[in-house]
Amino acid sequence: MMPQQRLGRVLVAGGGITGWCAAAALKRRAPFLDVTILSCAPSRHAVADQIACTLPSLLGFQEDLGIGTADGVIRAGSGYRLGTLFTGWSGGMPDYVHAYSRYGASPGATAFHHHWLRAAQDGSAVAFDDHSPAAVMARAGRFAPPTPGTPFGDHEFGLTLDLARHALMLRAFALHVGVHEITGEISGVSLGATGAIASVDLTAGPSLHSDLFVDATGPEATLRNAIDDERDDWSAWLPCDRVLISRTHDEPMVLTTITAHEAGWRWASGVQGGFAYASRAISDGKAARVLRNATGTTADEPIHVRAGTRRQPWRANCVAIGDAATEIEPLEWCNLHLALSAIDRLITMLPGRVAAPVETAEFNRQTLAEAERVRDFLVMHYRTARRGEPLWRDIAAVEPPASLAHTLAQFAERGRLPFYEEETFARDSWVAVLIGQGFLPRRVDPLVSGIPEASARAAMARHAAMIAAEVPKFPTHAAYRAAQMRHLTR
Template sequence: MLDDPLRSVAVVGGGIVAWSAAVAIRRRLPGVRVTLVATPPSPDALADRMACTLPSAIGFHDDLGLGEDDAVVRAGSGWRLGTRFDGWAQGSPPYVHAYGAYGQPFGTASFHHHWVRAARGGTAAPFDEHAPSAMLARAGRIAPPDMEPGSPFAGVQAGLVLDLPRYEQMLRAFGRHLGLEVRDGEVREVRLRGADGFIDALLLGDGGMVEADLFVDATGPTATLRTAIDAEWEDWSAWLRCDRIMQAEVPAGAVSPLDHVTALAAGWQWRVDAPGRVLHGICYASADLGDAEAADRLTEAGGVSTAETICFRQGTRTDPWVRNCVAIGDAATVIEPLEWTNLHLAHSAIDRIIAMMPGRACHPLETADYNRQTQAETTRVRDFVLCHYAVARRPEPFWQIAADLPPSLERTLRLFAERGRLPFFEEETFTRDSWLAVLLGQGMLPRQVDPLIDGTPPDRSDAAMAAYRAAIARSVAHFPTAADHMAAQSRRIVR
């Protein structure tokens, strides 16, 4: 019967998004038969090609039963605590967006209102000096995961820098351990049922056929399965103008939990000090910067001799799940890697598929709710990335956003600009502290100070903030460096 539970799922794709989906569904829904059609990896799928992740990757691994030993150490991953942004607001110093709390609440209002009052009075220290994770990252140190509750460092979160080939090998081995069925090949035809337009089967290049109740499209921007149903696409290029990425890596020995992002006249450039290598990249608008110039920038930055170019078009499918096909990763959303959200969105989609798995009929009410939640999350990720551009202070034409901002971001910025308040949105990926780190880090001060802090005199606010900064500074030096922390993890495995 069509109301029966799904019995089989086919995942199509050849990168880490496809392997992650197949492994997760097989692991968490053991009664479902899962087949991975391992097509050649898409060269322009950003979720498969970007090595940096948000802290949410750790939770995804936990749900799979993969601990640090396998998913991090044996896979050659490194730790990252945040990003240092340089040049996004000319005339302002660089700032750090790190994961975790900024400041400690006291008095009758949130911490940032006290800081805003001090900033308007000219007495505030940099906002990120009140973030334990940011100060750890600046010092090149890592806090152990077993911090005592109540410690300012207990809320520090870390993302990963993946060694992509080794990470994919780990997923492949784990998938086969779980009994995942893998078929290598290419999809020659997506056969639709005439009655309802559902995908009936996939015809492969070798003459074989794959049938399933549900098809997960992880084929990258081409979206081989999903585009067989319709070509619906919401274009974001009026706001997010970058359409090229050039990246390379060079050997190195030092590691750092802080990656660096520098604004350029027509885009931005990154550097990540990962275990055994330095990752360099540049994200730019081809209308304003040629490929040869971009390559020269990479050469100047790190002695890069060769680099690969990825072309992309930013946007999303407002309905990634239609009938019995759901698109994930770049098949659903393409967004530049500023803030490294690419794999996070794929992991989130996978978790949502598992949590909201419908019956075999894929009833429109169920898929519509999946699409609603996915669109809410994707919209706010877009807004957060776009926020960096919207509040940037640079003179070049690239930085002048021609179109009106999306209403959701416009509302956020107008509310914050008035009194430092941030609205609530469903399915937020980034915390309020992350929004504050960018807004205040790039010099956007509210017009008025929130009256809720009137009960705390300015000198008491200043003293409390100074004491908190001093406590962070005293503690940071006692934590291990990123290299020592990773060496200790490796020794634990050897034992």
């Protein structure tokens, strides 16, 4: 049998953070590839390239490339994010924090939240996020990296980006490792007899040829749509089809806030404010006034979002990533994360010059599983919210996806959470939102009876008190960033 010819040339189409991440990662982690990026203007509807808040996965992605925290955070003007504060999502219940950390320390073999739920039955439990070191630290506006051997030893953090500076940093890195850059605008895509892309045509300059094409052009999916435009529609579950963004230029916030609104939700991150809304519930003009009243700044034109995903982001010799593959509103900041995950998966499953059908099928299976579980996590917010406005009532009444229905049914009975392949969010994240929104199970797990109630309550109280006592010792977020900057400039 003749050996398959090795993959040689890869063309990444699309500017912005998504495109530069793809080009840099492909060249850095597979240096034998000839990687070219067609750096066309990023789509203004590409949410992954427009939202400043990120999940912790961006830091891990950059570290794999050799971009350390100093370059990826301070020199690019980013701030640290420990989580998100949700306000107004659960009726008259208190605000809650979804932090990227463990919640509580279990006094036994059973997960901590089961002991908390037992205490909550008789009203003796303090707020669930009082047991999260990162959530308490975030509420106090303080920041410290994980400190091994302490309750603050395993929290993760995301970033609040200066988008322009971050894109410039990634571009400089990609060019440094050997990525070739071509600037231009796509005028057309030519297909071969097999249905694969033969060339990408430019408005000026020669056509571009490659073995593999990576489509990072945003929701327009200029390359991938030339093959087909089949996609699943999620708009029945995720209502916000418009996003307004304003630039506020304040100190980045260690705790991003998301405030529910009758037509969607607003957010504030310090460097950026925004309003995600359903166009059927509010006009664009009124939505702009809502955001202007909240931030004092004028928003750009609305971004359009068509919630849904491709079942086959990789078909023939073209792989769609980011908004070219999956469009979702930016609730929980998953847009860029899905792009980075697809890039990692592509590199892990890198084919020969011609991909075998089993390779593309497995890539698509894993990518779809991840996208659908992110969808479930976002839909869960709407499904369990406690608001009385028509939009919220309508969304809560829609039958959820089968996988989410199974998760909610299991949690509603005894607080148990099934875990799926390709999960983005840990069980503690699911629990933090479900409990924060008042979605409590009917019964507690019988295994908690292995620890006497008094002993469990005492252990929980000690843990919460230890967190509360330690947090004031940490610097404020601004002070930590300033100290880090001084260290870098010595």
